[in-house]
Amino acid sequence: MKTIAQREELHKKIWQIANEVRGAVDGWDFKQYVLGTLFYRYISEHFAEYMEGGEGFKYANVSDGKITDEIKEEAIKTKGYFIYPSELFENVVKNCESNENLNTDLAKIFQNIENSAVGYPSEEKIKGLFADFDTTSNKLGTTVKEKNRRLCAVLKGIADIDFGDTREIDLFGDAYEFLISNYAANAGKSGGEFFTPQYVSKLIAKLASLNLKSVNKIYDPACGSGSLLLRAKKEIEDIEEGFFGQEINHTTYNLARMNMFLHNINYDKFNIALGDTLINPAFKDKRPFDVIVSNPPYSIKWIGKDDPTLINDERFAPAGVLAPKSKADFAFIMHSLNYLSPRGRAAIVTFPGIFYRSGAEKKIRKYLVKNNYIETIIALAPNLFYGTSIAVNILVLSKHKTDTNIQFIDASKLYKQQTNTNILTDEHIEKILKVFESKEEIKYFSKNASIEEIEKNDFNLSVNSYVEIEDTREKIDINELNKEIREVVKKIDFLRSEIDKIIEEIGSGE
Numbered sequence: 001m002k003t004i005a006q007r008e009e010l011h012k013k014i015w016q017i018a019n020e021v022r023g024a025v026d027g028w029d030f031k032q033y034v035l036g037t038l039f040y041r042y043i044s045e046h047f048a049e050y051m052e053g054g055e056g057f058k059y060a061n062v063s064d065g066k067i068t069d070e071i072k073e074e075a076i077k078t079k080g081y082f083i084y085p086s087e088l089f090e091n092v093v094k095n096c097e098s099n100e101n102l103n104t105d106l107a108k109i110f111q112n113i114e115n116s117a118v119g120y121p122s123e124e125k126i127k128g129l130f131a132d133f134d135t136t137s138n139k140l141g142t143t144v145k146e147k148n149r150r151l152c153a154v155l156k157g158i159a160d161i162d163f164g165d166t167r168e169i170d171l172f173g174d175a176y177e178f179l180i181s182n183y184a185a186n187a188g189k190s191g192g193e194f195f196t197p198q199y200v201s202k203l204i205a206k207l208a209s210l211n212l213k214s215v216n217k218i219y220d221p222a223c224g225s226g227s228l229l230l231r232a233k234k235e236i237e238d239i240e241e242g243f244f245g246q247e248i249n250h251t252t253y254n255l256a257r258m259n260m261f262l263h264n265i266n267y268d269k270f271n272i273a274l275g276d277t278l279i280n281p282a283f284k285d286k287r288p289f290d291v292i293v294s295n296p297p298y299s300i301k302w303i304g305k306d307d308p309t310l311i312n313d314e315r316f317a318p319a320g321v322l323a324p325k326s327k328a329d330f331a332f333i334m335h336s337l338n339y340l341s342p343r344g345r346a347a348i349v350t351f352p353g354i355f356y357r358s359g360a361e362k363k364i365r366k367y368l369v370k371n372n373y374i375e376t377i378i379a380l381a382p383n384l385f386y387g388t389s390i391a392v393n394i395l396v397l398s399k400h401k402t403d404t405n406i407q408f409i410d411a412s413k414l415y416k417q418q419t420n421t422n423i424l425t426d427e428h429i430e431k432i433l434k435v436f437e438s439k440e441e442i443k444y445f446s447k448n449a450s451i452e453e454i455e456k457n458d459f460n461l462s463v464n465s466y467v468e469i470e471d472t473r474e475k476i477d478i479n480e481l482n483k484e485i486r487e488v489v490k491k492i493d494f495l496r497s498e499i500d501k502i503i504e505e506i507g508s509g510e
Helices: 004-022 027-052 069-079 089-093 102-115 144-159 170-185 188-193 198-209 227-235 250-262 329-339 360-370 426-438 451-456 478-509
Strands: 218-220 243-247 270-274 289-294 340-350 374-379 393-398 406-410 446-449
Touching (some): 027 144, 170 227, 170 250, 198 289, 198 340, 198 393, 198 426, 218 227, 243 250, 360 451, 374 426
Parallel strands (some): 374 406
Antiparallel strands (some): 374 393, 406 446
């Protein structure tokens, strides 16, 4: 594995290439081409390596005509897709400058890769993967020649990146995550909609998977580009049935599926669904999940009570009330609770307002508290996320608590300031996790509140309602201050008497 310095150098080069090849096109609009090309290179090299099987021949040099139907079928069953030698990234890029049909050839290759899975178990995992890689788009240029020149520049730029041994699979995935995070950081508000920063992902994944060596499966109901699911992968040794997520945005849904492949998760170990989690939830038949991680959109609108069937939905019915139409936060929380297994945890990024607002949200809080589903609420520092400077909270749900207390952690002072955002360091994350696990009470940092205490506080669950805020203002000794004032008054009185004498002398001299 490459060193940190080598990885940083690799990232620097990747971002430089991404900016050079896009030309005058906005980076956000051009991201599909850079990310899609990186994905195309990865699956080409990964597939070629599989076909070669360590036998000492080069798949890229094999004639397409020598591929039998049996060979093709076996490969699709194993890898989920098929790529002919002539369609491999390395064969396309070496002739791209002279290929007058590059844009149409690429479109056909992408279509062939997707169509290779039709009729096989991997069909839904492969279908539409390249839908956002539009080789006819005017973003690439107004003429075919301009389009081809830009496409070739992207291909050659990605080809020039030295990943070393392709078996170091995390290098591709790491590069993909780096690109996504940079696009998110430069995209303003929209960036936070599809990517959770790695340091926050790490904390969420560790909270949800604490002390779980083996889990049945991992789920994210608003998975974005899949970064939270993949972070959880690093924290758990054995994941029996794989990764599940749902995403409403089609482009982001494709990014998530690509991200799974790029992190060497085979098609039969992940399932990303496209659609509205709240209205058309996927994976009902896959419940329950041992680990749920999520950063759902904050306080978005949803149909709520305008759909009379939802109050009878098994996800929302137990609370006796639906989340407000203007604020769907608790709809995502109740959905996650319904999908959570008796032995697992859900760690969810939340907007702070849901813990003190009145009305339906207060009723849902009361339900969660009375039924002992809330383990911990953590207040984080501001400006940790892309596109928003608010100080968010993390809600940890559990169905296997050993007591009825709710833990509150004020981690709002834990951050390291950088140019555009704050970050959490490993030391910050470890401090939070240590207290989360031990349930230790630390003045100004953590407090365990009983249900009775919370009920007396009208089910307000704001962290600073329970964790005392340290007064960092300078303490003043009143006696010492009064002594200083008396000295100052004496000096003023003396100066006044001296001034009066001078005035009197001036007056008598006249």
